[in-house]
Amino acid sequence: MRTITLTGAERLEPSDLERSGALPRKVMDAAQSIVDDVRMHGDAAVRTYCQRFDGICPGSFRVPDAVVSSAGKEVDPAFLKALERAYAHIRDFHERQKEQSWFTSRDDGTTVGVKVTPVASVALYVPGGRAQYPSTVLMDAIPAKVAGVQRVIMLTPPQRDGSISPYTLAAASVAGVDEVYAVGGAQAIAAAAYGTETIPRVAKVVGPGNAYVAAAKRYVSGDVGIDMVAGPSEVCVLADETADPVVVAADLMAQAEHDPMATCYLVTWDSSLPSRVFAAMEHLLVQSPREKITRESLDHGLVVCTTAPEAAIAAVDTIAPEHLELHCAEAWSMLARIHNAGAIFVGPWSSEPLGDYVAGPNHTLPTGGTAAFSNPLGVYDFQKRSSVIAYSREGVLNDAPSVQVLAQAEGLWAHALSAGLRIPLAHAQKDCFENEEAACENANHTAWPTVLDSPKASMKPERLS
Structure with missing residues (x-):
């Protein structure tokens, strides 16, 4: 795993992640x-x-x-x-x-x-x-x-x-x-x-x-x-000085053994933790039946060392990982400060494989940084929503004039006409026109009964600068 050390006001940049991005x-x-x-x-x-x-x-x-x-x-x-x-x-x-x-x-x-x-x-x-x-x-x-x-x-x-x-x-x-x-x-x-x-x-x-x-x-x-469109799996462990390096090593390996392309991240402000995690990994890797795959994955993993929790949390949001584990003394208090993650595992007892199999939340999660704008698979992915709009006569009388004004501003005459034709029907408390030909007369006035004043000033580019 390569290491990036951030000091002072330095922040992790997206380019530091070296993600491959779109499909070849x-x-x-x-x-x-x-x-x-x-x-x-x-x-x-x-x-x-x-x-x-x-x-x-x-x-x-x-x-x-x-x-x-x-x-x-x-x-x-x-x-x-x-x-x-x-x-x-x-x-x-x-x-x-x-x-x-x-x-x-x-x-x-x-x-x-x-x-x-x-x-x-x-x-x-x-x-x-x-x-x-x-x-x-x-x-x-x-x-x-x-x-x-x-x-x-x-x-x-x-x-x-x-x-x-x-x-x-x-x-x-x-x-x-x-x-x-x-x-x-x-x-x-x-x-x-x-x-x-x-x-x-x-x-x-x-x-x-x-x-x-x-x-x-x-x-x-x-x-x-x-x-x-899911990419290779990934895990990020955010850890402080209370984290157990053996447990952290095992959790990183749990993701790495999926696929040589899987990516593992360790983010910490405890400078001594990475070396202890690496040592534990070596002891565990030689015992793994998937050692080759796991090593290939870990080889392109990333360790981010910071000097303060704030920079570490910012780094996590930049990574926007599929899985995020919080191995921190104040894990629950950090939850509200994390904005980008597919699934968040709070505290040292919350092993990511528990989420893979039995915890309950879905394990089909956004990868490759898409957790910045995407969601885990859920019931909402299998439900469609249709907006429903049902106007009364009184509602038409209240809202149709605003439609006519807005449609005129956009130059959409038939939009205004569609709303405007309903106004006389609503006033007469009728569902249909008695004389269809007469209803079509003077349609311009029906659509746009008043003409909007032109804007007082043309918003030309030179006026916007």
Whole structure:
């Protein structure tokens, strides 16, 4: 891990992070080519890419319901018990996020509000192949179900023998996934976005994946909804002199072992802590079955040393990490001062893996600094909001004149006419004009009964300087 030391008024700059930023052009181009092919040729193209990238293509993409529902019998009872505990915590947390429709009425009888409707159908992408992520199934499926999504399908690539991990299928069964398809990669995203002969088109695609999955999601966005374009995982530990270096080392390694591209940050104002953390890491790394991956990740990690807590907190906000751990004596008091983080783990007992699996909040989080403006996946990602506006006659009489004035300022004559035509109807307490031809006469006066005075001074550039 490289080290940056900030003194006095120095602050961490975004350029110090050396983030790679957008997806590489060659990855975007490859993903677009795959998506376009699947969109045009359907299942045939999907099969071609499954065989090319996964080395296997099942006879039918749809996994039989009986196989999914029986997966719980194939796993250790201890796993199933842990899965059900995680389900309970995650469900309880997300139930509290559910939004309800609301309406309010003004004194003149006008009603405005919001109608909340679940997204009709969703595809959950769950990485697979050589790995299995049953926790991702729970984190993506539960908020969709809480939101009321009627059709939740899961896309996950098969293993080399053509099967799907029983852990993943057991999670799908517990979470209430409606359909499972053994397909992964950019071709799976394309199939869900546009539909094929056997894979249904959905309204939204969510879930993490590799760079090609992320690129495909970005490409289809707009034709279908997506949650986010996720990059490599990351963790930031903000620590003071009370932090245990062994625990901090283990927490950094927990993120590093995900992926050589995962990024770890240690921010501290205790100058002695980094060396003690590094020493503990060496003792632990040689015992790790994922030592190679973990070391590769840690090699491009970053330590930020400051002389005061204020500079350390500012550095955290610049990083805007996916996961933030507060290993500080006054962790709760710091919470209000942190503005940019996907998930915040308060205090030394709050290990980030607890959040990955069982705490309850979602572990699908914004990465790459996007926590500065993005949110964790939640029930709100599976609900749509429609504004509702219902005017009364009295409400029209109160508000239509303001519409006419504002529309005139913007030069939108028909806008003003639309509002103005309702004024005589409201005064007469009628729903329709008795003489339609007469109603169309003198429309200019109906739209703009008075002419606005021109602005007193032209706001030319020289007047603004």
